[in-house]
Amino acid sequence: MTSGALLKELRQTNPLVQCITNYVAMNIAANVLLAAGASPAMVSDAEEAGEFAGLAHALTVNIGTLSGPFVEGMRAAIAGAQAAGKPWVLDPVACQATGLRRRVSAELLARQPTVVRGNASEILSLAGETSRGQGVDGRDGVEVAEAAARALARQTGGVVAVTGAVDFVTDGSRAVRIGGGSPWMPLNTALGCSLTCLCGAYVGLGGDPFEATVAALSHYAVAGSHAHEGATGPGSFAPRFLDALHNLAPEALDAGAELRVLEDAA
Numbered sequence: 001m002t003s004g005a006l007l008k009e010l011r012q013t014n015p016l017v018q019c020i021t022n023y024v025a026m027n028i029a030a031n032v033l034l035a036a037g038a039s040p041a042m043v044s045d046a047e048e049a050g051e052f053a054g055l056a057h058a059l060t061v062n063i064g065t066l067s068g069p070f071v072e073g074m075r076a077a078i079a080g081a082q083a084a085g086k087p088w089v090l091d092p093v094a095c096q097a098t099g100l101r102r103r104v105s106a107e108l109l110a111r112q113p114t115v116v117r118g119n120a121s122e123i124l125s126l127a128g129e130t131s132r133g134q135g136v137d138g139r140d141g142v143e144v145a146e147a148a149a150r151a152l153a154r155q156t157g158g159v160v161a162v163t164g165a166v167d168f169v170t171d172g173s174r175a176v177r178i179g180g181g182s183p184w185m186p187l188n189t190a191l192g193c194s195l196t197c198l199c200g201a202y203v204g205l206g207g208d209p210f211e212a213t214v215a216a217l218s219h220y221a222v223a224g225s226h227a228h229e230g231a232t233g234p235g236s237f238a239p240r241f242l243d244a245l246h247n248l249a250p251e252a253l254d255a256g257a258e259l260r261v262l263e264d265a266a
């Protein structure tokens with residue numbers, strides 16, 4: 001299925017996405033999902049997170065502002081999603097930074113996320129390699145993390161997306177690079193976290209997770225390119241980006257996506 005066809009389906013389905021995300025991202029990611037055509041719910045307490053995962057089309061888990069209660073909620077939600085056969089997406093924010101983040105991200109990775117989405121520094125660290133990440137900000141080029149992404153995808157049996165100036169997506173056999181976006185995107189906090197939630201919306205449609213991830217990243221990159229036009233910096237970019245996510249037509253997505261297919265097992 002093309003990304004445009006998946007965008008059309010997204011808007012018809014309006015998938016419910018349970019987002020366990022950080023305090024910085026919560027509002028931004030909810031607005032991104034609403035603009036794109038999905039229905040966000042930030043539900044993370046262990047007492048209800050597993051039950052809610054059974055109601056949602058997909059779950060996303062982000063370790064950005066980690067704490068004990070968040071970890072308990074993540075465990076409950078992932079168990080609930082897996083019991084209900086729902087896909088889930090992991091965002092290992094700053095997993096290279098501290099022992100707590102290394103331990104929790106490794107534990108979550110072992111639960112076989114449908115998709116892992118991170119910047120290059122996070123994907124390198126998750127694969128056990130040296131990372132130059134500074135806190136939540138990536139400091140490595142995407143191309144440096146491509147081999148690590150392939151290895152992780154084979155390890156989890158899922159999809160791994162490395163994002164940055166040019167994104168890379170692989171399921172261990174297929175791989176694509178996706179251009180576009182705007183240099184003002186990394187100057188807007190939590191746009192990566194919000195993209196993780198958008199990956200949840202697309203995989204929640206229930207089709208091929210690789211195609212779904214490519215569609216989510218392409219939707220983001222084309223909207224970012226559109227929003228860049230007429231913006232004068234990160235501040236004026238932000239509202240234009242929400243408009244562009246909302247206004248992007250399926251045909252314009254297929255025509256504007258800057259895809260380079262590297263390998264195709266099909």
Ligand SMILES: Nc1ncnc2c1ncn2[C@@H]1O[C@H](COP(=O)(O)OP(=O)(O)OP(=O)(O)O)[C@@H](O)[C@H]1O
Binds near residue numbers: 162167183191192
């Ligand atoms: N230099 C850039 N040029 C063009 N687009 C970019 C650039 N950097 C990021 N993007 C866009 O932003 C998206 C997400 O970015 P990024 O990889 O920076 O997330 P992140 O580091 O996880 O962010 P955060 O942790 O702040 O949420 C990318 O998929 C891409 O569309």
Ligand SMILES: Cc1ncsc1CCO
Binds near residue numbers: 025064093190193
């Ligand atoms: C700034 C920040 N700190 C923890 S999470 C987050 C959002 C970007 O990842």
Ligand SMILES: [Mg+2]
Binds near residue numbers: 093118
């Ligand atoms: Mg991030």
